[in-house]
Amino acid sequence: MCQQDRRPDVTRARSQTLAWTEVGTNLFLKHAEPLSDEDLRAPSALPGWTLKHLLAHVASNADALSNLVEWARTGVYRPYVCLRWSARSRHRAGCVLSTSTAHR
Incomplete structure (x- = not known):
């Protein structure tokens, strides 16, 4: 068997991944969208x-x-996160989200 015969079916893997991502996104939004601002101020299972x-x-x-994904698709460098924000800043930014912006 030549090396080429062992390569994964990238087309199938991509379509399965996209479908899986869509299911996960829809499930997440289904549970997040009904939350009120009061609900969002409630503690989560994560301390603090x-x-x-x-x-x-x-x-x-x-x-x-x-x-x-955009970097991989285009070859144009896009950092994983905005490097000028620390993790603490990103965490604090969550404090100012309202229900109108948290679900976009």
């Missing part, structure tokens, strides 16, 4: 984090992963 912090963290990571 509210639900708003948690949603901001997930949104920030989604943006960061989008940057990596």
Whole structure:
């Protein structure tokens, strides 16, 4: 068997990944969208984090992963995260999100 025969089916893997990502996104939004500002101020299971912090963290990571995908697709460098923000700054930014911005 030649090396080429062992290569994964990239087309299938890509379509499966996109479908899996869409299912996960829809599930996350289904549970996040009904939350009120009061709900978002409630503590999460993470010590010192509210639900708003948690949603901001997930949104920030989604943006960061989008940057990596864009970099891979185009070859144009896009950093994983905004390097001028520390993790603490990104965490604090979650404190100012409202329900109108937390779900975009």
